[in-house]
Amino acid sequence: MDGRRGLVLLVVVAVAVAGSAAVTGAFATFQQPTGDEVLDEVEQRYESADSITSTATVTVENESASTTATVELAADDENRTRMVVERNGETVRAGSNGTVAWYVGPNRSAAWPVDSLESQAGEQWTGADGEYGETDERLSPDGTPLNASNASATLVGTPTVDDTSTYEVELTHPEREGSTTLWVTQDDYRVVRAVATDGTNRTVVAVESTVFDVSIHDSTFDPPTDRVALTTVDRYDSFDAAQSETELSLPRHDATFSEAMVTVRQGETIVGQRYVDDGANVTVLSTTADERLDRLTENATERTVDGQTVHVATAEDRAIAVWRNDGVTTAVVVEGSTDRAVEIADELYSDS
Incomplete structure (x- = not known):
């Protein structure tokens, strides 16, 4: 008898002896999905x-x-x-x-x-060099792209x-x-x-x-309208564009303008401007809701700038200077010392 045919015959006999239940179980295991x-x-x-x-x-x-x-x-x-x-x-x-x-x-x-x-x-x-790429890329906990196909x-x-x-x-x-x-x-x-x-x-x-x-x-x-007020957020890539879309008189820092974001909620306006000054980021916040910036002045000290009281504080590696004038609260956040924050506050307040 041919060896291959003999092997096939032995398999058929073994299946017949084992019974149909064994056959069903064997093929069920074989056909499981990945x-x-x-x-x-x-x-x-x-x-x-x-x-x-x-x-x-x-x-x-x-x-x-x-x-x-x-x-x-x-x-x-x-x-x-x-x-x-x-x-x-x-x-x-x-x-x-x-x-x-x-x-x-x-x-x-x-x-x-x-x-x-x-x-x-x-x-x-979006990374510094543009889009990360295809949709199978995601961010890992440390911020680097993860490829889902891996x-x-x-x-x-x-x-x-x-x-x-x-x-x-x-x-x-x-x-x-x-x-x-x-x-x-x-x-x-x-x-x-x-x-x-x-x-x-x-x-x-x-x-x-x-x-x-x-x-x-x-x-x-739908949102519960009795408890939720719509918040609008608009971004601008120039100072003039941001200023034209808000009634607030925005201070303008003498540095490279990066972007601005105008947020309006329940009649309150918050405008955040970001500048690059000698390689360091400078953020200028203006708002009609003074309580929104209260936490920035916790444990702050008072300084006088051009006759205006300015609250100065630090948070990690940033310094913050906050003041209020004509119903508008302004804050300067810099990567650096409190003296630098006060210096920019002086510039902005003097120009207002």
Whole structure:
């Protein structure tokens, strides 16, 4: 008998003796998906949904502390989201209706046009030499780009979680400490559990419910208008452009202008100008809301500049000079000594 045919015959006989149950189990093991294939199915499942609601319990712990929060999430395919987080008796709500992003917490509430947030996010992902590149690049904790294509996904088991058969997939990255493990249902690729470690903290997400393609009322995504006032943020690359868009009379530093940002919320205006002066950054803040700058003058000393009282303080490697005149509070923040801050304050106040 030919050796190859003999081997095939022995395999057939062995399968017949073992029985059909053994055959089913053998082929089930052989046909298990890879970790990457499971992640692809998860991505397609969530991205193809018209809407999704989910509830989870999130626990973050390390050697010295632990905290737990419940999270409720709603999202749809029109880039509208809403999240409610409850922790230690306090509730935080945040979301976006596609036009306005909003936040409501125990001590603070705010809303911003989505366009302004997207422009700022785009700048944060831009390096000195331009865009970091393709969308598979992300930032590591130390600020360097991470290439998501270098991450590895490994199917490490098929355990049962709450009477549900799952795929257990571990994700690691060669440039990042720790790992993330996902438990994904085998029948419809829902994530039911996730555990992430970073060398210090361990985060556990226990997903209690996930519903796809559910009807969500439009009002779910709108900010609570009784507590949230819209904040507008506009950026300008010249002093004249910034000055033309605000009623405040802006001081102008005799240095290289870099950019300005005008923020308006609840009738209050804050204008931040940034200059480069002999290689050092200088920031000039002007606002009608004096309480916004109160924290800058904690533990400050008083100096007199051209007859005006100026509060001077330091914070890390920066010096701050703050004064108020005609209902407008102005602050100078410099990389350097308090004398340098006072010198610039003198220049700006004298020219006002």
